[in-house]
Amino acid sequence: MTAITPHLLHPRDPRQSVCGIPADDVRRWETEEPPRPYTCEDCLTQYEEAARPDDANHPIDDATLIDTLRRIVAEGQYLKIDGVLVDVWSASVTVLIWDRLYEDKRQRLLRLPSHQLILRCIRIYASLTAKEGR
Structure with a gap:
């Protein structure tokens, strides 16, 4: 409550x-x-x-979202993407996971809204690091 x-x-x-x-x-x-x-x-x-206002807007299936996330990492600044603040760590983890995915998995992720795509990549990262004992 x-x-x-x-x-x-x-x-x-x-x-x-x-x-x-x-x-x-x-x-x-x-x-x-x-x-x-x-x-x-x-x-x-x-x-x-x-x-x-948003710094960037990315509709579903827009692969330029990853370019925006790379920009966040390069500049070391957060941006507001589709109404959600994305910090440097979240962007870097998303890019890290994205670069290691096969193309078919990337296309499945692109069908999600931007904030869900980022959260899914963070969840993948967390499960991988938990298995390694970090």
């Missing part, structure tokens, strides 16, 4: 709060501008990043 603390509605996704809690689970929304000091701490700190 979510606490009664008021949350801020995500500016680009009305199905969730800024901190990621689904809108159906939020019991109180903050409606004042500026928000009162007892608003959800995560909502307050993440609001500006949530409202900022």
Whole structure:
């Protein structure tokens, strides 16, 4: 059960709060501008990043997503891709796994939205490193 603390509605996704809690689970929304000091701490700190426009948009089956991830790794900066902040570690792990996949597996991954593709590669990486005892 979510606490009664008021949350801020995500500016680009009305199905969730800024901190990621689904809108159906939020019991109180903050409606004042500026928000009162007892608003959800995560909502307050993440609001500006949530409202900022995307640095890149990649529809499903767009292989240029990997080029954008390579750019994140090369520049050492995070970017906002399709509404999700992608950090350097997530981008580097995704590129690492991507480079070792066969083409048929790459095509299967490209059928996923960008954030799910990244999460799937992270899961693959985690399972490989867990087996090696790292």
